[in-house]
Amino acid sequence: MADGTIYDVIIVGGSYAGLSAAMTLGRSLKNTLVIDSGKPCNAQTPHSQNFLTQDGNTPKRISLLAKNQVEKYGTVKFQKDFAVDGKKAPYGFEIKTESEKTFGGKKLILATGVRDMMPNIKGFSECWGISVIHCPYCHGYEHRDQKTGIMANGHTAVHIAPLVHNLTKDLTILTSGKAEFTDEQRAKFEQYNISIIESKIVEIDHLNGFVKNVVFQDNTKMGFDTIYARPPFEQHSNIPTLLGCKLDEQGYIRVDDFQKTTIEGVFACGDNTTAFRSVANAVYQGNVAGAKVNMELTHEMF
Known part of the structure; x- marks a missing residue:
């Protein structure tokens, strides 16, 4: 059973997607609870780019600014905790947390993100998000014209x-094993002086x-800047699968x-x-x- 209040909405995850959903719901006067552990996957990333008005700020600064703005809406509450279980309830859904609290909500938004699975390569995790990066749009400009490898x-x-x-x-492609390219693809790489190391x-x-x-x-070793x-990756939370939400072939x-x-009343947003x-x-x-x-x-209550 839920401990006390049955919220209109429970949002699991309080990073960018969760906070954005919370602001929309707060402005719509919906009683909303955001459950977040305060451990975002981009905590190690020094700067966030390619986001209007916040280009170059730290992920933490953006999150704090967003949370401060959302907290101004009185119908939005925050619970610093880690959600570990979720199930359907007569009124909607129940979420259980690591501290053994149980919260009830009519609707559920999963903004739980994903967990990157670090390869068994010494030093990889220490560089992840700093100089070992995943996205040319998020970080590429800052690493332009550098000696770069694609793993x-x-x-x-x-x-x-x-x-x-x-x-x-x-640019060099690092396959860490037998390269799996067609002759046409190899010719294209050669045309642009992109070498392949297996x-x-x-x-x-x-x-x-x-x-x-x-x-x-x-x-042997080879020098690189980026x-x-x-x-x-894997889903950061097992709650989606516990509730029966279907994943696609990539795991999203x-x-x-x-x-x-695919479950009525359950929504998901963000990296998951x-x-x-x-x-x-x-x-x-x-x-x-x-x-x-x-x-x-609103339509259900009208």
């Missing part, structure tokens, strides 16, 4: 290589998170154009739904989710 193979490498080549011409990577030599060298299994990588929560999942991971996109999706939830609640 990828096959389709992923083919997809990202032109985007990175647009920013730097000193040697297995065992270490990222760095200084305080800034790449110096990539070290290979045969003890590495692009797309490590595998399936949603429609209004961020509705899309490969396009950016602050701007998370804020957009949260805004859409909040508006759709408000519309459903």
Whole structure:
């Protein structure tokens, strides 16, 4: 049973998507609870770019500013905790937290994000988000004209290589194993002087998170300033699957154009739904989710 208040909406996750949804719901006078552990996946990233009005600010500063603005809406409450379980209830849904509190809500928004799974490469995790980066739109401009590696193979490498080549011409593809490219793809790389190295990577030599060298299994090394990588991920929370939300073939929560999942009353927004991971996109999706939830609640009460 829920402890006390049954909220109109519970938002699990209080980063950009969750806060954006909370602002929309607060402005619509909906009693909303945001449950967040305060441990965002981009905590190590020094700066956030490509988001209007906040370009170059730290992720923490953007989040704090957003939370301060959302807190001005009296119907939005915050609970610093980690949501560990979720289930359906007669009135909607119940969320249980790590501190063994149970909260009830009519609707549920999952802004739970994803967890990047670091490869077994020494130094990789220390550089992740600093000089080992995932997105040319989020970080590429700051790393333009640098000696750059793309740690990828096959389709992923083919997809990202032109985007990175647009920013730097000193580019090498690091497949860390047998390269999986067609003759046509190899010819294209050769045309643009993009070399391919198949040697297995065992270490990222760095200084305080800034790449110096990539070290290979045969003890040779090559100097780099920046590495692009797309490590595998998993859903940061198991609540979506506990509730029965379907995932797509890539592991993202399936949603429609209004961020509705396959379970009635459950919405999802942010990195847990899309490969396009950016602050701007998370804020957009949260805004859409909040508006759709408000519309459903309002129509149900009208």
